[in-house]
Amino acid sequence: MAAEGVEVKTLKTLTLQSLKRSHDLFVSNHGQRIPLDEASQRKKLQCKISDEYAAVRDMDPSAPPGQAKVKAPKEEKPSAIQRMIENMPSTSEEADGTPGSSAVVPYKENGKALIEAKQVPDGNTSAAVIRRMPSKWPKPEWRAPWKLYRVISGHLGWVRSVAVDPTNEWFATGSADRTIKIWDLASGTLKLTLTGHIEQVTGLAVSPRHPYMFSCGLDKQVKCWDLEYNKVIRHYHGHLSGVYSLALHPTLDLLMTGGRDSACRVWDMRTKTQAFCLSGHDNTVCSILSQGTDPQVITGSHDSTIKLWDLAAGKAITTLTHHKKSVRAMCMHPNEYTFASASADNIKKFLLPKGNFLHNMLSNQRTIVNTMSVNEDGLMVTGGDNGSLWWWDWKSGHNFQKEQTLVQPGSLESEGGIFATTFDLTGTRLITAEADKTIKMWKEDETATKETHPGIAFRPPKDMKRF
Numbered sequence: 001m002a003a004e005g006v007e008v009k010t011l012k013t014l015t016l017q018s019l020k021r022s023h024d025l026f027v028s029n030h031g032q033r034i035p036l037d038e039a040s041q042r043k044k045l046q047c048k049i050s051d052e053y054a055a056v057r058d059m060d061p062s063a064p065p066g067q068a069k070v071k072a073p074k075e076e077k078p079s080a081i082q083r084m085i086e087n088m089p090s091t092s093e094e095a096d097g098t099p100g101s102s103a104v105v106p107y108k109e110n111g112k113a114l115i116e117a118k119q120v121p122d123g124n125t126s127a128a129v130i131r132r133m134p135s136k137w138p139k140p141e142w143r144a145p146w147k148l149y150r151v152i153s154g155h156l157g158w159v160r161s162v163a164v165d166p167t168n169e170w171f172a173t174g175s176a177d178r179t180i181k182i183w184d185l186a187s188g189t190l191k192l193t194l195t196g197h198i199e200q201v202t203g204l205a206v207s208p209r210h211p212y213m214f215s216c217g218l219d220k221q222v223k224c225w226d227l228e229y230n231k232v233i234r235h236y237h238g239h240l241s242g243v244y245s246l247a248l249h250p251t252l253d254l255l256m257t258g259g260r261d262s263a264c265r266v267w268d269m270r271t272k273t274q275a276f277c278l279s280g281h282d283n284t285v286c287s288i289l290s291q292g293t294d295p296q297v298i299t300g301s302h303d304s305t306i307k308l309w310d311l312a313a314g315k316a317i318t319t320l321t322h323h324k325k326s327v328r329a330m331c332m333h334p335n336e337y338t339f340a341s342a343s344a345d346n347i348k349k350f351l352l353p354k355g356n357f358l359h360n361m362l363s364n365q366r367t368i369v370n371t372m373s374v375n376e377d378g379l380m381v382t383g384g385d386n387g388s389l390w391w392w393d394w395k396s397g398h399n400f401q402k403e404q405t406l407v408q409p410g411s412l413e414s415e416g417g418i419f420a421t422t423f424d425l426t427g428t429r430l431i432t433a434e435a436d437k438t439i440k441m442w443k444e445d446e447t448a449t450k451e452t453h454p455g456i457a458f459r460p461p462k463d464m465k466r467f
Contacts, residue, residue, distance in 0.1 A: 137460035140393035143379065144448045145401050145455065146430065150441040152188045153408060154181060159433035160419045163204035163213070168425040172213060173433055174201025180215055180225075185424060188441065196223060196232050203246030203257070212269075214255055218242035222257050222267070236267045238274050247288040249296065254311075256297055258285025264299045266311070276314040280307060287330045289339060294353055300327030300341055308355050318355045322348055329372040331380065333394060340394075342369035342382055349397070361397040362461060365390055371420050375427030383432060387416025400455040411436040 009017075157176030164171045170191060174180050180201055182192040199219035206213045212233075213225040222243060224234035241260035248255060253269040264285050266276040283302035290297055295308035295317055306320040306327055325344040332339040337352045340361075347361040347369065367384035374380040378394035391401040407416045417435035424431070430442040445453070 138396045139460075140396040140398045140400065140458055142450045142455065143391070143393065143400055144444045144446070145453050146391060146403075146442045147445045148403075148440055149443050150188050151408065152183060152439040152441070153437060154183075154190055155179070155437045155439075157437060158200070158419060158435045159437060159439055160200055160202050161204045161215075162420045162422050162431050162433045162439070163206050164422055164424050164431070165206055166208040166425070171422075171424075171431060172204050172206065173439055174204050174215060174217070175437075176200040178217075180204065180213075183439070185429070192230060194225065194230060197221060199242070202242070202244050205246050205248045205255075207248055208250075210269075214246060214248065216243035216246045216257055216259075220259075222246070222255070224269070234269075234272050236265075236272055236274075238265055238267075238277075239263075244284060244286045245288045247290045247297075249290050249292075251292045254290075256288050256290055258288050258299055258301075260284045262301070262303075264288060264297065264309075266297070266314075276311070278307075278309050278314065278316070280316050280319075281305065283326075286326065286328050287341075289330050289332050291332060291352075295355075298330065298332075298339065300330050302326040302328075304343065306330070306341055306350075306355070308353075320350065320355050320357075322357055326368075329369055329382070331372045331374045333374055333378070334376050336394075340372065340374070340380065342372045344368050347372070347382065347392075347397075349394075359397060361392060361399065362459070363390075363399040370418060373421045373423050373430070375423045377427055379427070381421055381430060383418030383421050385417045387418060387434075389418060389421075389432065396458070398456075398458050400458075402456070405432070405434060405440065407434075407436040408438050 155173065155175040155177055157178075159173050159175050161174040162171060164185070169185060170182055171185055172180055172182050174197075178195065178197045178199060178201065180194040180197075181190060182194070183189065184191055197215065197217040197219055198221075199217045201215055201217045203216040204213065211227045213227055214222065215225065216222045220239045220242060222236035222239070223232045224236070225231065226233045236255065236257070239257065239259050239261055243257050243259040245258045246256070254275065255267040255269050256264055257267065258264040262279065262281045262283055262285060264278040264281075265274055266278065267273070268275050278297065278299065281299065281301040281303055285299050285301050287300035288297065289299075294310065296311040297309040298306065299309065300306050304321070304323045304325055304327060306323070307316045308318045308320070309315070310317050323341065323343040323345060327341050327343050329342040330339060338349060338358065339352065340347060340349045344367065346364060349358040349361070350356065351358050365382060365384050365388060367386045367388055369382050369384050372380060372382040374394060380392040380394050382390050382392065384390075387405040387407075389403040389405060390399050391403075392399050405416050405418060407413060415435045418432050419435060420433040422431050423429065428443060432440045432442070434440060
């Protein structure tokens with residue numbers, strides 16, 4: 001039978017009762033700090049002073065000008081910590097080898113530290129104490145600035161594409177006036193005009209293994225030109241909208257085209273049949289790269305992604321989502337196994353074959369980057385929609401030269417955009433196709449030296465973990 005008169009307390013009542021007892025127990029010293037142990041504080045200060053100021057602790061205040069002098073402190077009321085430091089044993093007391101000595105760092109008998117402060121020519125004695133960490137970022141070599149040496153006019157519309165002949169004798173340009181013009185590389189004179197497209201010519205490529213030139217345009221057409229007869233000999237039908245980019249496979253007879261139908265189509269060059277339709281992008285495919293080893297096709301799109309494709313299977317190996325804006329331009333280094341992509345947010349460099357992200361370029365062009373090219377010397381150039389032309393060091397990502405293109409007389413200032421760039425085979429001449437209907441040619445300034453043209457100062461990134 002249960003005992004009568006026993007009060008059953010709830011869990012809440014018991015908890016409040018326990019809290020009240022705890023409060024009554026500690027209310028007397030609530031808010032008071034734990035008293036410091038003077039011996040422990042003394043040891044702590046000894047360790048700090050010996051570790052940080054061992055080399056300069058006993059420096060003579062009347063040292064020569066090459067050394068730092070100790071300033072006389074203002075007379076103030078000493079604090080508890082200052083009194084503790086003053087009561088610490090002196091250097092001579094710590095130097096004796098008695099067993100009861102409490103010295104943390106032993107000193108020599110003459111009062112000098114075991115680690116001597118080295119004298120440096122500029123008198124900076126702190127360099128001997130502070131450990132210097134050199135930057136691991138590669139420092140770029142000085143490069144001569146580039147200058148404009150030729151302006152070619154002849155097109156009646158925007159110049160949208162450019163390609164150099166494998167023999168390095170001529171180059172071709174495609175324009176919004178629906179024509180393709182062949183120019184002499186040495187003199188810049190017009191050699192030939194090809195007509196056949198009914199819309200803007202947005203892509204050109206000259207085959208290094210055949211006497212063929214390929215062109216694509218906003219008229220959905222992809223044409224193969226026979227350069228021996230200067231006529232169109234093949235058409236590649238299949239694109240559902242305008243074609244924006246074009247690339248040739250370096251070893252196989254394959255042609256890759258990408259356009260506004262969000263697909264990259266792989267064509268057999270001879271039979272005109274479509275071998276693959278590489279679909280997966282959600283927006284216009286505006287840049288294509290091709291190489292002889294996997295991944296043999298790399299595509300950049302307006303959906304801000306880059307895809308690496310397995311050409312044998314016709315499927316994407318990897319999708320890179322590092323960019324936040326449209327990837328309008330890409331370029332592959334001719335010697336390294338790397339490639340770079342340009343977007344309005346940044347220019348990024350990737351390692352092949354898996355597409356590992358290496359680093360961002362150290363500056364932001366702050367415009368829509370339409371085109372980029374790189375030569376064998378590791379010199380990269382990017383052209384923007386606002387007419388800015390920037391030169392970069394490929395290894396370090398340093399921008400060493402900035403130029404603003406000048407529109408030809410009679411054009412609007414807004415027509416300074418750069419649509420296409422390419423180097424010739426030697427890498428010593430740069431050709432730019434621009435919105436003011438001109439073609440400009442650039443070369444290095446042979447008279448420039450490191451003293452006369454130092455270029456933009458190199459500043460390595462401070463936060464290495466971001467790259």
